[in-house]
Amino acid sequence: MNQEVRTRFAPSPTGYLHLGGLRTALYTYLLAKKHGGKFILRIEDTDQEREVPGAVELIYKSMRQAGLAYDEGPDVGGDYGPYIQTQRRDIYPKYAWDLVERGGAYCCFCTKEELDEQRREAEAKGETWKYNKKCLHNVPLAEAKRRIAAGEPYVIRQNVPTEGKAGFDDLLYGHVEVDCSTLDDNVLIKADGLPTYNFANVVDDHLMAITHVTRGTEYLSSAPKYNLLYEAFGWQPPLYLHLPAVMVESVLMDKTTRQPILDENGNTQPVVRKLSKRYGDPSFEDLLEQGYLKEAIINFIALLGWAPKGTNEEFFSLDDLVRVFDESGVNKSPSIFNMEKLTWFNAEYIRRMTPDAYRVAATPWLSRVLDPARTDFARLCELLQGRTEVFSQLPGMVDFLAEMPEFSPDLYVNKKSKTTPEIAKQALLFVQPILKEITDWTEGTLHDIVMAAIPASGMKNGQVLWPLRIAITGRAATPGGAFEMAYLLGREETLRRLQKAIDDLA
RNA sequence: GCCUCCAUGGUCAAGCGGUUAAGACGUUGCCCUCUCAAGGCAAAAUCAUGGGUUCGAUUCCCAUUGGAGGUGCCA
Numbered sequence: 075m076n077q078e079v080r081t082r083f084a085p086s087p088t089g090y091l092h093l094g095g096l097r098t099a100l101y102t103y104l105l106a107k108k109h110g111g112k113f114i115l116r117i118e119d120t121d122q123e124r125e126v127p128g129a130v131e132l133i134y135k136s137m138r139q140a141g142l143a144y145d146e147g148p149d150v151g152g153d154y155g156p157y158i159q160t161q162r163r164d165i166y167p168k169y170a171w172d173l174v175e176r177g178g179a180y181c182c183f184c185t186k187e188e189l190d191e192q193r194r195e196a197e198a199k200g201e202t203w204k205y206n207k208k209c210l211h212n213v214p215l216a217e218a219k220r221r222i223a224a225g226e227p228y229v230i231r232q233n234v235p236t237e238g239k240a241g242f243d244d245l246l247y248g249h250v251e252v253d254c255s256t257l258d259d260n261v262l263i264k265a266d267g268l269p270t271y272n273f274a275n276v277v278d279d280h281l282m283a284i285t286h287v288t289r290g291t292e293y294l295s296s297a298p299k300y301n302l303l304y305e306a307f308g309w310q311p312p313l314y315l316h317l318p319a320v321m322v323e324s325v326l327m328d329k330t331t332r333q334p335i336l337d338e339n340g341n342t343q344p345v346v347r348k349l350s351k352r353y354g355d356p357s358f359e360d361l362l363e364q365g366y367l368k369e370a371i372i373n374f375i376a377l378l379g380w381a382p383k384g385t386n387e388e389f390f391s392l393d394d395l396v397r398v399f400d401e402s403g404v405n406k407s408p409s410i411f412n413m414e415k416l417t418w419f420n421a422e423y424i425r426r427m428t429p430d431a432y433r434v435a436a437t438p439w440l441s442r443v444l445d446p447a448r449t450d451f452a453r454l455c456e457l458l459q460g461r462t463e464v465f466s467q468l469p470g471m472v473d474f475l476a477e478m479p480e481f482s483p484d485l486y487v488n489k490k491s492k493t494t495p496e497i498a499k500q501a502l503l504f505v506q507p508i509l510k511e512i513t514d515w516t517e518g519t520l521h522d523i524v525m526a527a528i529p530a531s532g533m534k535n536g537q538v539l540w541p542l543r544i545a546i547t548g549r550a551a552t553p554g555g556a557f558e559m560a561y562l563l564g565r566e567e568t569l570r571r572l573q574k575a576i577d578d579l580a
Numbered sequence: 581g582c583c584u585c586c587a588u589g590g591u592c593a594a595g596c597g598g599u600u601a602a603g604a605c606g607u608u609g610c611c612c613u614c615u616c617a618a619g620g621c622a623a624a625a626u627c628a629u630g631g632g633u634u635c636g637a638u639u640c641c642c643a644u645u646g647g648a649g650g651u652g653c654c655a
Contacts, residue, residue, distance in 0.1 A: 086655050121654055186653060193652090200581045202651060229653055247585070256583050256651090264653040271655045295584045295650040316585090319648070323591080346647080374592095377604090381593055386603045405593080407586045408648055415592065415605040425618080461617045471616095491614080539614030551616035559615095 079111025081286045083137075083144070084275065086118040087129035090357040091136040092349050093411060094290070094320035097375045101317060102288040103142045104376075104399040111285070115147030116278060117158040120268045130158075136358050139368055141392050154282040159274050166269040169277050169307070170230045170262050174215070178306030179262055181218040182209040182231045186265075205231065205259045230263040232272070232299065240298035245286075245315045245401050252298050260299060272296065276303045279312055288315045315401055318379060318408045321346045322355055349411060361416075365439065365465025370420040379409040389422070421463040432459045439468040443476050454562060457554040474547050475562055478571050481548035483579065491536030498541035499579040504531050505542055506572055515565040520557045545575035 083099040085091065091099075106113040115137065119125050134149055146152025156162055173179040182205075189205070196203035210233060213221075222228055234240075234257045241251030262273035269277070279287055294316050304311040325342040326335045332353070334342045349355045356364070361371055373390055382390075382398045390398065424432065433455045440451060454472065462468065473479075486498035493501075508527050512519060528538050543556035546568050552559055560568045 084655095088655080118655065124654065182653095189653090197581095202582050204651090231653095250584070252583065258651075261653045266653080268653090270653070275655090290649085290655095291585070292649055292655080298584095318586080321648085348648095377592065379592085383594095386594080388604060405586095409593090410591060412591045412605070418605055421618095463617095488615085534614095536614055541614095543615060547615090549615085553616070555614045555616095557614085 077285060079106055079109035079286060080114060080282070080284050081106040081111065081288060082114040082116050082279070082282065082284050083142075084116040084118050084278075084289070085133055086121065086124070087126060087133060088121075088124050089126050089129055089132075090351060090359055091133055092351065092355070092357050093361075093371075093375060094349050096136070096140060096358050096371075097320060097378060098288060098290060098317055099137065099140070099142055100372065100376060100395075101315070101380070101399070101401070101404070102286075103144075104395055105286055105288060105315065105401060107396040108399050112145040113142070114152065114154070114282060114284070115144040115150075115157065116282070117148055118271065118274065120159050120264075120270065120274055122160070122266070122268070132359070139362060140358065140372060141368065159278065160268070162274075162278070163268055165281070166274060166277055167230075167263055167267065170269070170273065173232075173262070173303075173306055174230065176306055178233055178303065179230050180207075180210045180233050181213065181215075181222065181228050182259075182261075183213065183218075183221065183226060183228050184209060185227075202256075203258075207233075207259060210259075227265045229261045229265055231259040232262050232303065234259050234299065234302060240302050242297045242301045242311065242314055244294075244297075245313055246404055246406060247294070247316060250294065250297070252295070257299055257302075260296075272299065273303070276300050276307075280304070280307070280309050284312050286315060287312045288317060291316045291318050315404075317404065318406060320349055320378060321408045321410045322349050323410050324353065327353060346408075346410060355411075365467075366416065366420050367423045367435075370416065370423040373423075374416045374419045378411065379405045381405075417463050424462050424465075425460055427459070429456065429459065432462075435465060436462070436468060439465045440472060443469045443473040445476070448564075449475060449562060453558075454553075457558055461553050471553055474549050474552070475559075478546075478574070479548040481544070485544050485548070485550055486541050488536065488540050491534055491540055493537050493540050495579060497533070497537055498544070499576070501531075501533060501538040501541040502545055502572060502576050502579070504533070505538055506569075506576065509560070509569060509572065512565070515561065517557050517561045520560055524557070542572075546571040 081102045083102045085095055103113045115133075117130055117133070119130070130148070137144065144150060146154060146157065148155075148157040170179060174181065193203040209231075218228070235254045238254050239251050240254050240257065241249055243249050260272045261270050263269055297314060297316070301311050323344065323346055326345045327333065328335050337343050347353075351357060358371065362368060369391065372392055376390060376395050377388065380403050383400055383403055385398075427435070433452065436455055436458060437446070437451060440446075440454065444451075458468065458471065461471070483495045486493060486495045505524060508524060509520075512523055524538070525535070528535055531538065539556045543552060543559055544550075546556070546563060547559050554562075563571065
């Protein structure tokens with residue numbers, strides 16, 4: 075019989091959803107959907123100290139914005155709930171005690187302080203610290219139960235065999251195996267009664283009938299221990315898919331001052347590190363706020379560390395991805411997040427928008443600096459759409475329309491058309507009366523009349539049009555030529571700016 | 581230190597024993613052009629190193645080097 079595929083994204087609510095997490099969520103979603111299975115969201119909040127208020131809601135929101143709809147989860151329900159681990163707190167001890175009875179775990183009364191001390195000593199000697207199973211050997215179960223009943227604090231530890239091998243099979247990395255002697259007896263149930271990740275993930279994945287476990291490679295070295303747990307319970311372990319981290323290229327920074335650390339020559343030092351909010355790397359939310367499109371982010375993130383088989387196509391919607399996703403195409407090494415390529419993807423997605431969709435998306439940004447009642451937004455958007463990489467650039471691209479910027483006469487210099495401030499003055503004086511004559515202030519009329527007049531001036535097109543554009547915009551680069559800009563400014567404002575420019579050149 | 585994993589241009593990557601080693605971003609040049617974009621054309625740039633195996637290694641094996649992760653009553 076064919077088992078239904080069930081995957082789960084299991085973040086802990088310690089902050090925003092970073093791009094590495096988003097990619098894990100995406101692949102997890104794709105894996106389920108390509109098999110027609112279920113995608114589940116589970117909140118792993120067993121570390122109450124690290125929990126950030128509001129983080130859970132932020133996760134729901136980001137998942138929704140990304141379009142990663144989960145079939146089961148805390149806010150959507152499902153047959154395997156609750157989907158928040160603290161709401162499952164009563165489930166874990168039962169299983170832990172079952173494991174104790176089976177010999178796969180034991181109670182431990184050693185205090186954190188004495189263990190920390192041991193760890194420090196071992197570290198000082200350059201050794202790897204492991205718990206010495208003192209409580210396994212010295213405290214019989216009956217005594218343990220007595221001490222617990224008397225109120226003594228305790229934890230439950232996994233009883234890892236001292237010899238032999240432990241391993242697991244990964245869809246990407248194949249069979250991974252380690253000596254049990256290198257494994258530590260991890261805490262399964264903490265003194266506060268809550269499970270650690272090490273235990274909760276195994277119990278919940280089993281109880282929730284998860285078939286494919288996707289997670290970061292930071293779990294690669296502890297996965298053998300989890301399989302030991304499955305074995306001890308007599309459960310069927312899931313299929314694993316460990317995903318490499320997403321990195322960012324950066325410079326070496328001081329952790330506290332957040333200033334670059336310079337080498338002896340005063341240069342910054344390049345480093346590759348994990349994406350981190352602390353160093354200002356953008357989260358999914360941040361990118362959306364900056365005017366990146368979710369489709370572009372998803373598309374880019376999908377291709378970060380994964381490539382589809384047998385095609386050079388780079389543009390994929392979420393539905394396309396469901397169809398083409400194949401976990402064997404995931405790269406095994408960490409990949410570096412490249413902002414330039416994301417921006418390129420974003421620009422491409424913007425160019426592919428319908429003009430209407432573009433106008434809707436661009437208007438709030440344009441309205442920050444322009445009055446929609448005074449500027450032809452429809453025409454402006456036509457000019458802007460092909461030039462927009464990220465929406466947040468928009469205000470800076472059009473603010474000159476609202477207010478004439480100060481500019482230096484050097485701007486009139488253009489090497490290619492051999493334009494100088496002197497020629498500029500000549501050009502402006504030539505074009506001014508022509509423009510004054512024009513009453514039908516449309517791009518077409520402006521273009522036809524001015525272009526027809528230029529040959530008589532003895533100047534080249536560029537020698538007239540470059541200065542004109544500079545004179546009325548004050549910018550070396552504008553989202554259109556002189557006629558477009560003149561049209562957008564309107565007759566009165568254009569002539570006003572032109573007069574001012576001529577006066578300034580005098 | 582120990583354990584696990586990884587290694588193709590600056591970045592993302594295709595490749596799965598025989599290839600002129602794809603493609604994309606970025607970079608540079610040219611064309612187009614009233615600026616900037618976009619578009620078109622072209623260029624530079626990669627198999628970490630050393631040993632094997634093989635008629636033949638980017639591809640398989642080992643070592644070295646480099647990178648990532650783990651070594652928590654964090655996840």
